[in-house]
Amino acid sequence: MGSTMYLAVSLNIASAAGQAGLTFAEIAGFVRKVEAAGIDMVVISDSMDERSSSPFEATTLLAALATVTERIGLVASASTLAHQPYNLARRFASLDIISHGRIGWNATMRQNPREAANFSRPEGIADDDFRRRAEEFIGIVQGLWRGWDADALLFDKAAGRFHDPEKMHLLDHKGEFFSVRGPLNVARSPQDMPVLVMSGLAAADLDFGARVADVILVKGKSPTDAKAACDDLKRRVSPAGRTPDAVKVLMTVAATPELATNRLEDWFSAESCDGLNIALPADLSAFDDFTDRLLPALQRRGLVRSIHHGTTLREHLGLGAGGGQ
């Protein structure tokens, strides 16, 4: 059963005030180690929480990591308040091409309390407006990712035909919050669409998540808790016209010092979900602890496989193509 579990590691790279941040070499070294161990993906969170700080913004860090790794999936958080959908769609489509199909976008549905005030919305955004805006935003990004068919580029020097205009599609979106004509000026990405990871889902977001996400990260207090949350999500997937397998639900557990191997094993063997996302704090001792102690122990017990299934993140996760035309 261990071989069917997916394993992600998420790094909060923002260190607390007064603490030295991680260097790129330290982060890269860690990601290469977990890649060698067969971990499916690393999730870089990009918190703009109070009094924290990191030398790196998550999407730029991801680009740099993409060229110093080969197999592991790379996911970055990016906020719908800090970006315009056209710009963000371009960035992730570019990253997916750069990494040869290993990229995911972690789209959080939860507002960062400090964000609005730094993005010209001193009055903040009402939760309900934020939710409708985020849903529209994500829909636009996914729509833009589908703007070019996989065989749209002809590269025909002699006849002077670079692309086939029939295979390029305008989006022509006009919605409540955004108006975006498209198409994207980045080619179709190797995964068709970067993997859409969602986290921070409130009750009101669950149906939307079940409709659009590829991976959903869920926090659970116990394996039993987790199983209930997972079952609930899977129940919502079919009415959205997808098979339950099309959405992988990973439980997020924090790798605190108390989270020993035995307890992790409880989580694995409860078969409560599709896999685990283990959250590590931004410090080197946590990295060492994870790669030197926890991971080998899980591998010895056959709970983590040590090779990747394919070359793209979708393949690692047993997800279908991104739904192209």
Next chain:
Amino acid sequence: MSARQMKLGLFLWATGHHIAAWRHPDAHVTAGIDIEHYIKLTRTAEAAKFDMIFCEDAAGLREANINIARQTSRSIGFEPISLLSVLAAQTERIGLVSTASTSYNEPYGLARAFASLDNLSGGRAGWNLVTSASPIEAANFGSTGLRPHADRYERAREFATVITSLWHRKAAGHDGQSFSVRDPLDIPPSPQGAPVMVQAGASDDGKDLAARTADVVFSAAQTLEEAKAFYDDLKGRLAAYGRQPDDVKIMPGVAPTVAATKAEAQAKYDALQELIPDDVGVALLSSYLSISDLWRYPIDGPLPELPESEGMKSRQALVIEQARRDGLSIRDLARYFAGARGHWRVVGTADQIADELQARFEGGAADGFNVMPSWFPGELDAFATMVVPELQRRGLFRKDYEGRTLREHLGLKRPV
């Protein structure tokens, strides 16, 4: 202390700057989806000791007419901040400058991205501030269309104020016309203190903003006189902002075609010119003139009278001036323009090109050049292996990097 040396930037652009570059038999036609291509070009520039590479940007297609767009390679490419983040990890010394628009970003978000790139690269990042002039881009960011030139610059001025105070760790808190920001930047500064600020606007508003905030200014000029006039104008504006002439490096674009003999170089250039379809050439010219129906005028007749642009004012003026000066027909002008979009073109041997660069550098028209190879990788390789060594022999360009950061390469002060 060595004599004053020129700065060199490499202006990257997928298959090359010539509009027909992608059709050149040896051009790397899949450049827009091949990251290795960019890594290789940047390493070539680093080996040749260029100060920096530079990426242009537009958040949309280049060409609205689908029938024209399909005959060019410019509809797809990499988003430049992602591209430069990769190059930061894959190179060691060369500066990394990218365009990003003040029209379609927020200062806090862009400040974070460039500060991050600056940290990833150990202090080699720069930002080219632009006010986006294309209605195609505007349609991706709302339904109201392109805003007037003056409004775009007003927003750009405020953007520049906010982003520099975030980078320079000045007191936080801004509540202005277009933006409000509450907190200080949550990303610590790199070894160069703050990313280098680059600008290329050449309208009156553009030059004024550059005089106030830019470290490097890119420009387009045909003749030495034009280049010198721009140089004197911009440097002359600095005093009003308490700045010294040396605080800003002016780097006009130059599109070189170099070969062992002048005739060979001319033949290389002519071969590329042969690959331009007329409608593609006229469309490119139209977009820089901010006019949509240039194709309605006889292609072998003169350029018609045109209303002043709300798009790129300075480039429009430059093109019109050249057409009148040289008595060019629309066809001639379009073909000329397709080589380097109005930038200065030089065709010749390494010696001849070095002479021309030296004349502008020593003639008070440039602090360095933004090199725009007509196609990649061939024309870059030719410049790096033929022209750069000649400039080095003459003591006009460095033989090795002296510093680590882009500010150090450019001889710019560290912000306080």
